[in-house]
Amino acid sequence: MRLRAIRIRGWRNLETVTFSPGPRVTVFHGDNGQGKTNFLEAAYFLAEFRSWRTKTAPDLVQWGQQAARLDGQVEVGGLDRKVEIEVAGGRKTTRVDGKTARRDATSLRGLAVVLFVPEDLQLPRAAPAARRAFVDRSIFGVDRGYYAEALAYQRVLRSRNAILRQGLADGTLLDTYDDQLARLGARLVVRRRDVVSALRPRVEALFERIHGPLSAEIRYHGHAEVEKAEGESGVESALAEGLRTRRGLDQRRRFTGFGPHTDDLAIRLDGRLAVEHGSQGQLRSLVLAMKLAELAYVHEALGEAPILLLDDVASELDQRRRQQLFETIAGLPGQTFITVTDRTFVPQLPGREDFSVVAGRLAPGGPGAP
Amino acid sequence: MSASGGPIARLIQQLGKLPGIGQKTAARLAFHILRASPEDAVDLACAITELRARIRLCGVCWDFTEDEPCAICRDARRDTALVCVVAQPQDVIAIERTGGYRGRYHVLHGVLSPLDGIGPEDLRIDELIRRCGGNEVKEVIVATNPSVEGETTSVYLSKLLRPLGIKVSRIATGVPMGGELEYADRLTLARAIDGRREI
Numbered sequence A: 001m002r003l004r005a006i007r008i009r010g011w012r013n014l015e016t017v018t019f020s021p022g023p024r025v026t027v028f029h030g031d032n033g034q035g036k037t038n039f040l041e042a043a044y045f046l047a048e049f050r051s052w053r054t055k056t057a058p059d060l061v062q063w064g065q066q067a068a069r070l071d072g073q074v075e076v077g078g079l080d081r082k083v084e085i086e087v088a089g090g091r092k093t094t095r096v097d098g099k100t101a102r103r104d105a106t107s108l109r110g111l112a113v114v115l116f117v118p119e120d121l122q123l124p125r126a127a128p129a130a131r132r133a134f135v136d137r138s139i140f141g142v143d144r145g146y147y148a149e150a151l152a153y154q155r156v157l158r159s160r161n162a163i164l165r166q167g168l169a170d171g172t173l174l175d176t177y178d179d180q181l182a183r184l185g186a187r188l189v190v191r192r193r194d195v196v197s198a199l200r201p202r203v204e205a206l207f208e209r210i211h212g213p214l215s216a217e218i219r220y221h222g223h224a225e226v227e228k229a230e231g232e233s234g235v236e237s238a239l240a241e242g243l244r245t246r247r248g249l250d251q252r253r254r255f256t257g258f259g260p261h262t263d264d265l266a267i268r269l270d271g272r273l274a275v276e277h278g279s280q281g282q283l284r285s286l287v288l289a290m291k292l293a294e295l296a297y298v299h300e301a302l303g304e305a306p307i308l309l310l311d312d313v314a315s316e317l318d319q320r321r322r323q324q325l326f327e328t329i330a331g332l333p334g335q336t337f338i339t340v341t342d343r344t345f346v347p348q349l350p351g352r353e354d355f356s357v358v359a360g361r362l363a364p365g366g367p368g369a370p
Numbered sequence B: 001m002s003a004s005g006g007p008i009a010r011l012i013q014q015l016g017k018l019p020g021i022g023q024k025t026a027a028r029l030a031f032h033i034l035r036a037s038p039e040d041a042v043d044l045a046c047a048i049t050e051l052r053a054r055i056r057l058c059g060v061c062w063d064f065t066e067d068e069p070c071a072i073c074r075d076a077r078r079d080t081a082l083v084c085v086v087a088q089p090q091d092v093i094a095i096e097r098t099g100g101y102r103g104r105y106h107v108l109h110g111v112l113s114p115l116d117g118i119g120p121e122d123l124r125i126d127e128l129i130r131r132c133g134g135n136e137v138k139e140v141i142v143a144t145n146p147s148v149e150g151e152t153t154s155v156y157l158s159k160l161l162r163p164l165g166i167k168v169s170r171i172a173t174g175v176p177m178g179g180e181l182e183y184a185d186r187l188t189l190a191r192a193i194d195g196r197r198e199i
């Protein structure tokens, strides 16, 4: 995906602007609180139809304004497409080429960004949900329809939990939700396993390049009895069986404690769990390797580079890892948007263009690093 | 203009309760009715009154009807062994429009939705089981929407009906994922009924 131009109106603290980024590296620099991340958020929203910073769309609308609007011209798979986002009256409208488009529309394949924010550096130590989200993002980056599958699973799960909370004793009803959960869950497990298998060698190679000769391994980790099962139907039976045997427990606890919503991504260094044995530096290298693996995977699967969005990450990395990151970026064929407080953190990169952001106003900030 | 509680305000309030009608539209409709000819306004009022006075639920299929049982349930040419289960009365109209279906119907008046507090006892499920308990019904086609709730309802019904020796199938192909049966075009729907798969 390439962003040719974006017109931003009423978005957070940003002044109305039409902005045409170059084909490679764009650096947004400025003091904290000026609106750098707001620019990244707008670019992210154009591809994702949502923000990573808020779930409530009205947050995006400039205080005192009625609406926020993004009009983007993007190029996806050699085709020019028009993406329009409007947030008004508490609702968001998303249109592609004039037609209302949903986030999970498979026709939007290729509308893809990879985001790297400082919170990602907590990934090895964070709750399992964050690591599942990492896995899910790689799947979604290539197949937007996955979002609908994941939502359907969540909905059946919440429905089953509602029945457990009400203490309904209808066994047939629970059987029904078990069936549905096993069927939809098997699909998630198989897809997550597949993507983790695709990411694994990349993480290993990237980690070695970034950090040195130590073997890094990621592995999708589920319940023991599901781990043994193979293929979608095998996993479905194992999930159904697990739900059945734990039903009494679930009924006492009034929630569903079994299934892919409790799975995790195990991260190991030389065979030992990284979160327990890894140093701070090793964990940072691991996250960097994982994010770059995600980027490489989505790039290869789509046959076209997604836009890489780096929010304030440079300042969080030491000199060496920063250099590794920027070396990779120098070799990327696509666009990268970087926010930094200090421009000197970013080296001279091919096609680099700088913009300063002051109080929501964008201004060309001289070519290359100072 | 009008004090709250006056006839205009009351009509606006009533219209505003209709699905998809906000306060603005309700006001527009109310003033439209006010400006229309007196006969049109009275016709509308009578149509609503008559609707509530004459329409009831068919005691066999639970569709809306004037007569008991309804015209479809009375039609001797229609196959009593085949019952198509739908969520809403509108779905009967959609399937009838295809012109190709010769069986009977059963209207659930909703789908299972624990998140909205809707369980089996809120739907016409007991009535369906009782209806299938006799010897007449041999096959049930579940034609709920392909949403999570529609799918779940169909699986639940098949679990209840199969032990009764009923063949249960689901219309699956054709109706687009997340699509509403009510809006599916006739050809798609006809193909969906022909291509039903057993569950």
Ligand SMILES: Nc1ncnc2c1ncn2[C@@H]1O[C@H](COP(=O)(O)OP(=O)(O)O)[C@@H](O)[C@H]1O
Binding pocket: A011, A012, A013, A014, A030, A031, A032, A033, A034, A035, A036, A037, A038, A039, A059, A060, A061, A062, A063, A339, A357
């Ligand atoms: N809806 C909004 N309307 C106006 N200003 C907003 C809105 N939401 C956030 N802001 C402002 O945006 C600024 C933060 O922008 P951000 O892009 O996060 O800064 P940074 O340059 O540090 O990345 C803050 O000054 C905040 O007050």
Ligand SMILES: [Mg+2]
Binding pocket: A033, A036, A037, A038, A311, A312, A339
């Ligand atoms: Mg920021």
Ligand SMILES: [Zn+2]
Binding pocket: B058, B059, B060, B061, B062, B063, B069, B070, B071, B072, B073
């Ligand atoms: Zn009837």
